[in-house]
Amino acid sequence: MSTTPxxxxxxxxxxxxxxxxxxxxxxxxxxxxxxxxxxxSDGVLNLxxxxxxxxxxxxxxxxxxxxVNGNITAREKIEVKAKAELFGDIRAPKLVIEEGVAFVxxxxxxxxxxxxxxxxxxxxxxxxxxxxxVIPQPRK
Amino acid sequence: MSTTPTNDSKNVLHxxxxxxxxLRFSGExxxxxxxxxxxxxxxxxxxxxxxxxxGNINVxxxxxxxxxxxxxxxxxxIDIKTRAELFGDIRTARLAIEEGVIFVxxxxxxxxxxxxxxxxxxxxxxxxxxxxxxxxxxx
Numbered sequence: 001m002s003t004t005p006x007x008x009x010x011x012x013x014x015x016x017x018x019x020x021x022x023x024x025x026x027x028x029x030x031x032x033x034x035x036x037x038x039x040x041s042d043g044v045l046n047l048x049x050x051x052x053x054x055x056x057x058x059x060x061x062x063x064x065x066x067x068v069n070g071n072i073t074a075r076e077k078i079e080v081k082a083k084a085e086l087f088g089d090i091r092a093p094k095l096v097i098e099e100g101v102a103f104v105x106x107x108x109x110x111x112x113x114x115x116x117x118x119x120x121x122x123x124x125x126x127x128x129x130x131x132x133x134v135i136p137q138p139r140k
Numbered sequence: 141m142s143t144t145p146t147n148d149s150k151n152v153l154h155x156x157x158x159x160x161x162x163l164r165f166s167g168e169x170x171x172x173x174x175x176x177x178x179x180x181x182x183x184x185x186x187x188x189x190x191x192x193x194x195g196n197i198n199v200x201x202x203x204x205x206x207x208x209x210x211x212x213x214x215x216x217x218i219d220i221k222t223r224a225e226l227f228g229d230i231r232t233a234r235l236a237i238e239e240g241v242i243f244v245x246x247x248x249x250x251x252x253x254x255x256x257x258x259x260x261x262x263x264x265x266x267x268x269x270x271x272x273x274x275x276x277x278x279x
Contacts, residue, residue, distance in 0.1 A: 085254055087256040094239055094240070095237055095243065096237060097235055099235070101235065102250045102251070102252065102254050103235065103247045103249045103250075104247060104249065105246070106245070106246045107244065107245055107246070108244050109241065109244065110242050110243075111242070112242075114225060114242055116209045116227035116244075
């Protein structure tokens with residue numbers, strides 16, 4: 001039970017790599033190859049300009065370059081760099097997109113779970129209170 | 141017939157403005173008020189930090205702060221600044237998003253009409269077993 005992963009590891013896969021399957025890591029991974037499959041990690045993924053990923057990514061945070069066809073979920077942050085091509089849905093508390101990307105998909109970036117702005121209240125209804133959440137009381 | 145709109149007009153609406161209806165302009169508009177309705181323009185829209193828009197925005201380019209609930213389409217560019225809140229879909233040629241925004245919706249930013257990358261072409265008998273990429277995770 002003492003197989004704590006080496007969280008400080010810096011893993012590198014260069015553009016000559018082709019991979020088919022699920023990839024897991026714990027520290028950092030720089031990936032610049034081709035992947036048909038998934039990446040699962042709590043760590044930091046760094047995709048290079050040559051990276052071509054077909055599959056879903058679930059990571060701590062990710063810097064996206066290259067091409068991704070799949071969904072990306074990051075616990076912390078997704079950064080999409082210029083010239084990246086992303087076809088898939090993304091979900092993260094923080095998102096940065098540089099100008100020049102292609103991004104087709106759904107986006108869910110809502111760290112504080114804010115809900116959509118309510119329609120403007122009619123004038124004179126300033127005192128309208130937001131609907132209160134009724135928490136059901138556990139019955140004994 | 142000679143009522144060509146002045147294309148370099150700088151229109152400004154501050155945060156004391158409340159507007160209901162469709163807003164059209166042709167040059168530039170800086171909007172920091174509340175709007176329930178659509179904005180239609182071939183020009184450049186700048187939304188301020190106090191702006192609250194509930195409606196669709198259809199412009200050439202937009203620099204977005206404040207809160208928008210609605211779909212945003214820009215022929216040229218959408219620039220979403222930090223602390224902006226956007227609930228709606230976006231479609232444009234160029235997109236830039238700063239850290240710290242809220243964005244829930246669909247994005248269609250694909251100026252060169254690219255199709256999804258197929259990384260391992262010519263791999264015979266590929267049955268797409270790899271966990272169905274592209275399958276939406278969001279409802």
